[in-house]
Amino acid sequence: MKLLTANFVQCSVKACSATPKCFPLHFDQQTADVPLELAHEDVDFSPEFIYNILPRIDWPALLITARELGNNMLPETTPEIENPNAPENEQILRDLHTLLLETQIIQGSMRCENCNHIYFIRDSIPNFLLPGHLVQ
């Protein structure tokens, strides 16, 4: 699972979806069975792609996810970029590219702050199916 995807997923439990605590899911508590494992996977760099996707990102949520995964380098607010191809913007776009698209979460767990349900990621695939008792 790409780190970017963590910015677009939340708890599947219906009762949680009405509360702001269901997003983002948290990486702060990992289990011994499925310890957190990150990997770097090369992806062709496209400054336009990052530039275009930037307005779609929930920045406060990204800050939380990045911090929980050990990255404290992000600015506090969405970077303001006018021209994605200007040389002075290359570094920040490259950094975001590396963080959002090249950081693969190979395995680990994500926790809902509201109901504490844990969602596992294995073989780089997150599983959001709920056990029967949580489905309303």
Place this chain on the structure above:
Amino acid sequence: MEEKEAEQLEQEHVHEVYDRIASHFSQTRYKPWPIVERFLQSLPAGSVGLDIGCGNGKYLSVANPGIYIFATDRSAALVRIAAAERRARGADVGVADGIEMPVPSGRFDFAISIAVVHHFATRARRVDAVRSVLRGLREGKEEQGGKALIYVWALEQGGSRRGWDEGDSQDVMVPWVTRRKKKEGEEEEERVEKRYYHLYRKGELEEDIAAAGGVVVENGYERDNWWAVARR
């Protein structure tokens, strides 16, 4: 049919079947439908969207490379195949239920639901599935809002080899036959899987979209299927 009974039927005649036939299914379903292709290629760069019930992920490579798709399916076996399709940049996959979707409301520019809603066994569940497709879309007037493409099997397919048509029963079990030889020289073993479908009659998809709170902006019929583009 009760909710529990419907879920049991879907478990047996949709989820378990797809898990078993995933690899066969993957070899046969390679041709994208033109309407889906046109929809995906019309999206502007920077669009973020969902492919709900992505199957083997065949649409992940059809979309333009400037967009991002989070593709989910209920079948873990199919998602594993789809994972190989996620292009370097523009897509990711997950295992999720079509009704209990793990995504925030109102953040997505588009969603596609291709050959999925017809697998839910009651009208209430089909409307819930449509609602779940629409829920993720950005709200907004006309072009400002997100849009969804929903595609379902039609009852009216007199021209196809199956020959269903107006007036026939809409709830059917469709056989999927797999053959394999255990050993050279042995007879082929034939296995028949039955998949549940609710065949949509003309106008029914639009009714379900309206019941789910959506607005149809475009609709039509393509190769034995009804389709509609809807907004919230």
